[in-house]
Amino acid sequence: MSIFEAILLTVITASTPLVIAALGELVTERSGVLNLGVEGMMIMGAVAAFAGAQISGSPYVGIVCGIAAGALFSLLFAFLTLTLVANQVATGLALTLLGLGVSGMLGEAYVSMPGIRLGEIVIPVLSDIPVIGHVLFRQDLIFYLSIALVVGVSWFLFRSRAGLKLRAIGDSHASAHALGIQVIRTRYLAVMFGGACAGLAGAQLSLVYTPQWAENMSAGRGWITLALVVFASWRPWRVFAGGYLFGAVTILQLHAQAFGLGIPSQFLSMLPYAATIVVLIIISHNRRTTLINTPASLGKAFVPER
Amino acid sequence: MKKYALTLAASAAAVIGISSAAQAADKTKVCFVYVGSHTDGGYSQAHDLGRQQVQAEFGDKIETPYLENVPEGPDAERAIERLARSGCKLIFTTSFGFMDATVKVAAKFPKVKFEHGTGYKSGPNLATYNSRFYEGRYILGQIAAKTSKNHGAAYIASFPIPEVVMGINSFEQGAKSIDPSFKLKVIWVNTWFDPGKEADAAKAMVDQGVDVLTQHTDTTAPMQVAEERGIHAFGQASDMIAAGPKAQLTAIVDTWGTYYSKRVHALLDGTWKSEQSWDGLKDGILKMAPYTNMPDDVKKMAEETEAKIKSGEVHPFTGPINKQDGTPWLKAGEKADDGTLLGMNFYVEGVDDKLPAQ
Numbered sequence: 001m002s003i004f005e006a007i008l009l010t011v012i013t014a015s016t017p018l019v020i021a022a023l024g025e026l027v028t029e030r031s032g033v034l035n036l037g038v039e040g041m042m043i044m045g046a047v048a049a050f051a052g053a054q055i056s057g058s059p060y061v062g063i064v065c066g067i068a069a070g071a072l073f074s075l076l077f078a079f080l081t082l083t084l085v086a087n088q089v090a091t092g093l094a095l096t097l098l099g100l101g102v103s104g105m106l107g108e109a110y111v112s113m114p115g116i117r118l119g120e121i122v123i124p125v126l127s128d129i130p131v132i133g134h135v136l137f138r139q140d141l142i143f144y145l146s147i148a149l150v151v152g153v154s155w156f157l158f159r160s161r162a163g164l165k166l167r168a169i170g171d172s173h174a175s176a177h178a179l180g181i182q183v184i185r186t187r188y189l190a191v192m193f194g195g196a197c198a199g200l201a202g203a204q205l206s207l208v209y210t211p212q213w214a215e216n217m218s219a220g221r222g223w224i225t226l227a228l229v230v231f232a233s234w235r236p237w238r239v240f241a242g243g244y245l246f247g248a249v250t251i252l253q254l255h256a257q258a259f260g261l262g263i264p265s266q267f268l269s270m271l272p273y274a275a276t277i278v279v280l281i282i283i284s285h286n287r288r289t290t291l292i293n294t295p296a297s298l299g300k301a302f303v304p305e306r
Numbered sequence: 307m308k309k310y311a312l313t314l315a316a317s318a319a320a321v322i323g324i325s326s327a328a329q330a331a332d333k334t335k336v337c338f339v340y341v342g343s344h345t346d347g348g349y350s351q352a353h354d355l356g357r358q359q360v361q362a363e364f365g366d367k368i369e370t371p372y373l374e375n376v377p378e379g380p381d382a383e384r385a386i387e388r389l390a391r392s393g394c395k396l397i398f399t400t401s402f403g404f405m406d407a408t409v410k411v412a413a414k415f416p417k418v419k420f421e422h423g424t425g426y427k428s429g430p431n432l433a434t435y436n437s438r439f440y441e442g443r444y445i446l447g448q449i450a451a452k453t454s455k456n457h458g459a460a461y462i463a464s465f466p467i468p469e470v471v472m473g474i475n476s477f478e479q480g481a482k483s484i485d486p487s488f489k490l491k492v493i494w495v496n497t498w499f500d501p502g503k504e505a506d507a508a509k510a511m512v513d514q515g516v517d518v519l520t521q522h523t524d525t526t527a528p529m530q531v532a533e534e535r536g537i538h539a540f541g542q543a544s545d546m547i548a549a550g551p552k553a554q555l556t557a558i559v560d561t562w563g564t565y566y567s568k569r570v571h572a573l574l575d576g577t578w579k580s581e582q583s584w585d586g587l588k589d590g591i592l593k594m595a596p597y598t599n600m601p602d603d604v605k606k607m608a609e610e611t612e613a614k615i616k617s618g619e620v621h622p623f624t625g626p627i628n629k630q631d632g633t634p635w636l637k638a639g640e641k642a643d644d645g646t647l648l649g650m651n652f653y654v655e656g657v658d659d660k661l662p663a664q
Binding site: 003006007010014104108111112113114115117205209210211212214215216217219221250251254255257258259260264265266269 | 342343345346347351375460491492493494495496497499500501502503504505506507509510511513514516525526527530534548549658659662
């Protein structure tokens with residue numbers, strides 16, 4: 001395996017959780033709900049996936065547990081913000097705090113236990129293509145799911161009736177409600193989809209990225225995905241590109257150090273965040289496109305008139 | 307945002323500490339502050355094992371509440387102060403970054419005794435303690451030089467503080483004593499605890515052909531990468547053999563229990579004094595994990611070096627040593643003094659990295 005392939009493989013591993021969690025948050029935000037609890041849902045997914053894999057002996061059961069944990073945990077957020085109309089920002093932050101605490105407690109028995117790695121699925125024929133074959137067609141299930149999710153979410157939002165309704169709710173919940181669209185029910189589903197994606201991203205962390213459980217192992221990646229959604233101006237393919245940009249910069253700065261380029265490591269570590277700011281400046285420059293893409297009801301509570 | 311989460315966790319832990327104090331007012335409270343989780347499998351866990359040893363030894367006479375995941379920074383000061391107010395008689399703050407916070411709180415609570423781990427600022431009621439990790443790292447360097455097929459190793463480093471720089475230099479000194487052409491690559495991850503990033507750094511190094519890894523970060527992720535990629539690595543702070551049964555050559559293991567026990571004895575006897583303790587292999591505060599996955603002659607060499615360091619025959623920083631740029635630092639036979647080591651901000655010759663500005 002050449003160094004080029006090796007770098008590509010690590011970039012994919014580092015980018016996949018960012019792409020998946022950001023896609024989930026994108027759907028949630030497109031429905032008009034701002035869930036800042038991605039970090040908390042992700043870490044819950046990570047601990048549940050690790051525990052599930054340990055107990056059952058199968059990483060695939062782990063994946064299911066991770067998705068379920070993320071979705072169930074987001075249900076708490078949905079109930080508080082959609083049914084009880086609690087403040088979305090505060091509830092989202094609380095969700096992160098709660099997730100970090102609860103996962104630490106649940107995971108205590110699993111610390112420093114050797115993990116179970118999710119195996120590769122080799123796609124016949126395609127995997128024999130030089131370079132690309134090894135990198136793209138000898139991957140784990142979660143990587144394939146991440147690609148399917150990008151395509152699926154993109155199709156759903158812009159090509160399906162249900163997606164049109166979801167975007168309509170995000171842009172104006174009052175009008176959508178007047179048209180007879182089920183605002184609260186759709187938002188519940190969107191939030192849970194976001195939670196399931198964050199849970200899957202967490203499962204990737206504890207089953208693929210570093211197959212182990214360590215407290216706080218999400219290490220701020222949930223926050224990066226929130227920035228990524230804005231960075232991508234609520235577009236699935238841009239989330240994909242942005243996720244890989246972030247992953248690539250993180251990995252390349254480590255390789256740059258290993259190659260001995262004399263650039264300060266602190267500067268290199270800062271690059272992904274600097275890139276976010278630059279892109280935010282570029283996309284905000286054209287105010288009209290930003291406004292078109294931003295869901296107009298984002299973060300606003302919906303209380304149906306009785 | 308994560309910071310707030312940790313503070314919240316810390317406050318909750320403090321509340322638990324206070325409520326248990328109410329039940330047992332006759333017990334002497336000896337308190338601990340950890341930067342990570344008490345089960346991190348690395349640095350904080352090593353301190354917690356020390357705490358458990360003390361608790362077992364003194365039984366009903368003391369109680370040992372602890373705060374974990376306390377971030378280094380302003381929150382640390384609040385956490386330590388809360389412990390001081392809750393009736394702790396002796397407080398161990400176990401991470402370098404707690405230094406200034408401990409100094410401030412110690413000044414406010416002259417009747418409470420403080421001990422700061424791995425720092426250099428002390429006071430009438432503030433002692434410092436540290437372990438001569440560099441003694442162990444010298445042995446790691448020697449083993450690396452014998453084990454590596456391409457005359458080099460990679461060092462996954464956290465932050466460019468003297469403790470870390472000293473470790474890098476000692477490793478290089480050990481390696482050079484065996485193989486003068488040995489090159490040590492350093493990769494800075496700017497974190498103590500991020501399994502993903504530590505693993506990425508390890509992978510980057512392995513992909514570039516490194517076959518021996520060592521780390522000064524807190525998780526077992528680099529060891530795990532070494533195991534998967536079939537190369538060798540050294541454990542840090544705790545024996546990491548579970549993460550790398552085929553990869554781990556040995557580990558430097560922090561065993562703080564003996565020191566903690568000595569200090570708690572002094573507290574109960576009323577003989578506690580502010581001291582600056584810096585023990586090493588000889589005193590048992592630092593131990594080497596079993597030498598495994600290496601040929602017998604390498605193992606023998608490692609054991610001999612360990613014995614020589616204990617007897618004082620070998621000191622990792624004995625001249626002639628040049629600084630990285632070739633300027634002389636120590637003359638032949640001259641040994642580095644502790645003050646220079648504790649403030650070390652330069653590389654020795656042979657380290658293949660540029661030290662980040664501090």
